[in-house]
Amino acid sequence: MNNSIRKKLRDMAFINAYISIVDDKSVVIENVSNINECNDILASIEASGYLIKVWGSSLSLSSYENNIIEVNGSISAIELEKLSRIKGK
Amino acid sequence: MSIKNEYNNYVISGIQRYKAIKNLIKQGIECEGINDKDEQIRLSSHGSNHKRIIKTCKKLGCEVEYTDNSSSCKSYRVGILKSHAGLVMGLVLSAVLCFIFSRMILKIDIENDNEQVRADILSVLDENGLHIGSLKSDFDFVKLERELKGKVQGISWAGISVQGSTIVIDTIDNIPKPKTDNKRLPCNVIALHDCIIDKAEVFCGDLNVRIGSGVRAGDILISGERKKLIKSGKDDKETEVTQYMRASGRVYGTFEKTAEFFFPYEEEINTKTGKTIDLSYLNIFDADIPLFLKDIEGNYTYKADRKPLVIFGYELPIALIEVEYSEYVEAINTYTDEEIDKKIAESTKSYEESFLKDFEIKDMKKTVKKEENGVLLTLRYTLYGEIGEQADIYLNKQ
Numbered sequence: 001m002n003n004s005i006r007k008k009l010r011d012m013a014f015i016n017a018y019i020s021i022v023d024d025k026s027v028v029i030e031n032v033s034n035i036n037e038c039n040d041i042l043a044s045i046e047a048s049g050y051l052i053k054v055w056g057s058s059l060s061l062s063s064y065e066n067n068i069i070e071v072n073g074s075i076s077a078i079e080l081e082k083l084s085r086i087k088g089k
Numbered sequence: 090m091s092i093k094n095e096y097n098n099y100v101i102s103g104i105q106r107y108k109a110i111k112n113l114i115k116q117g118i119e120c121e122g123i124n125d126k127d128e129q130i131r132l133s134s135h136g137s138n139h140k141r142i143i144k145t146c147k148k149l150g151c152e153v154e155y156t157d158n159s160s161s162c163k164s165y166r167v168g169i170l171k172s173h174a175g176l177v178m179g180l181v182l183s184a185v186l187c188f189i190f191s192r193m194i195l196k197i198d199i200e201n202d203n204e205q206v207r208a209d210i211l212s213v214l215d216e217n218g219l220h221i222g223s224l225k226s227d228f229d230f231v232k233l234e235r236e237l238k239g240k241v242q243g244i245s246w247a248g249i250s251v252q253g254s255t256i257v258i259d260t261i262d263n264i265p266k267p268k269t270d271n272k273r274l275p276c277n278v279i280a281l282h283d284c285i286i287d288k289a290e291v292f293c294g295d296l297n298v299r300i301g302s303g304v305r306a307g308d309i310l311i312s313g314e315r316k317k318l319i320k321s322g323k324d325d326k327e328t329e330v331t332q333y334m335r336a337s338g339r340v341y342g343t344f345e346k347t348a349e350f351f352f353p354y355e356e357e358i359n360t361k362t363g364k365t366i367d368l369s370y371l372n373i374f375d376a377d378i379p380l381f382l383k384d385i386e387g388n389y390t391y392k393a394d395r396k397p398l399v400i401f402g403y404e405l406p407i408a409l410i411e412v413e414y415s416e417y418v419e420a421i422n423t424y425t426d427e428e429i430d431k432k433i434a435e436s437t438k439s440y441e442e443s444f445l446k447d448f449e450i451k452d453m454k455k456t457v458k459k460e461e462n463g464v465l466l467t468l469r470y471t472l473y474g475e476i477g478e479q480a481d482i483y484l485n486k487q
Binding site for chain 2: 032033034035036037038039040059060061062063064065066067069
């Protein structure tokens, strides 16, 4: 029950990690809180309680206002992990 | 370094570099091309964010280097060109081809429906070195026009205009002369050969020769011109009047005709080896582009089959030409005496059937003379037949 209320509240507040995969050259992630790593093959981004790993080649990031990040390059895979699991919460 | 109001490149190094990026994002600073390489984060941002970026990085103890983007813009553009090398090469190649083809003749358009005239025009152009692929600047088109008017039969005028890579040849056909009916014109019957007259049948006109007499070629046999004395006036004065008519009749005579043939002992003949090569050409307009790389050596006869590309019933000027080359070798054939005798007999028979079928052969003397390279055959015929021909009389205007 608590979970569903939390989910609804997050939806209403627009604080979810909205991930838009435009094509294999561009992915847009909203509500980014931190960039953990960004090299040629991996961009590791924290957004709204998730760790989003974008794999590919020749990767680079562009940051915009309102905590929006665009990952550019040749994208091959996107991984999602809940941050609470990683931190053991 | 002065900071221009345009994009700058930054290199942020230090342990806290990711924290600096996090702070930049939180501040809403727009950055592009964020990439971590060799423990240095590279990014570019607008000059208006310069102070904030420096302040944030310094606060976290990170080192910041920045460069003006103008130099990197160039390298960026070069990088784009490098990554699209095929496109750039294609553009350069197409520009070069456009430049070359704009100076060449790629199509010859002849505004005439007569196949013979078209072939003659192409032949005259080819004699002057103008064909598909020639350079336009090499020709004097006024001179070519004059040559076409002089050499091509069936046209009275030719004009050449250059439209891009196409040569347009406009022509005006000859106006055919009306056929004149000369059946009502006066004429003589003249002798075609030097001969002795044996028989004459006169239908109209006066016989000018005697039977048994000899005449030379061109002599009048039956005359269409008759002179008369006519009495006229009160005193019956005689005046000479010339009356013209169309002479006709058959005059037979005996005459001689000589023919000579030479039969060489050795003759070069082409013998097929049985080896064939099938090759294809891409035909675009009048240009044949070979679709093979190997060289063909030797002597060949060829047979070409053109397959045009047809779309919705419309034949495009693109075709595939399949050519079958058959190899042959040149060999010298030596004839024996028997074979030459056989050829003599065949030639004699063929000559008589082709040229002497209208005459009666009264006598034939055959002389065979052996020479160094071959045999010279001389045939001397004594023939009997019709030797008269009608020839119009052209009157002087008075």
